[in-house]
Amino acid sequence: MPTPEDRLEALGLVLPPPVKLPAGVHLPFCMINVRDDRAIFSGHPRHGADGAISGPFGTLGQDMTTEEGYAAAREVALSVLANLRAEIGSLSCVRGFVRIFGMVTSAPGYSEQHLVVNGFSDTIIEAFGPDVGRHARSALGVAGLPMGFAMEIEGEVLVSP
Secondary structure (H helix, E strand, O other): OOOHHHHHHHOOOOOOOOOEOOOOOOOOOOOEEEEOOEEEEEEEOEEOOOOEEEEOEOOEOOOEOHHHHHHHHHHHHHHHHHHHHHHHOOHHHEEEEEEEEEEEEEOOOOOOHHHHHHHHHHHHHHHHHHHHHOOEEEEEEEOOOHHHEOEEEEEEEEEOO
């Protein structure tokens, strides 16, 4: 049976290394918080092949199209999976996605947040299959996010202890 990493590779998707916080940035919380059989991941932006946070920055419906947001949300999924793998050792330890919460910086009147966050959801389901990847989800528009991020996605997964 193929692993999530195998499925990602077959899709031509590559996980970046775990995120490296910029100098001087202090987070009084964990990016991934494992408690018993649950791993809760804090709001994630995208980060690149060098581990540096790379956005996306801007406002959907103004600086970015829905299609660009969808593509960026796929990359946010890869960032989450990279950090999750670094914390639990292997993505095969994920037994199920519980919930996803997507926040999208939105121009007034923009109402396609759900289509943007579909990029995250589709990537998770492609990597884990419909049983493990299935999740509850909310997607909402916000006036702004830290550091000017266009989106931030958080959630919770069940993991093997």
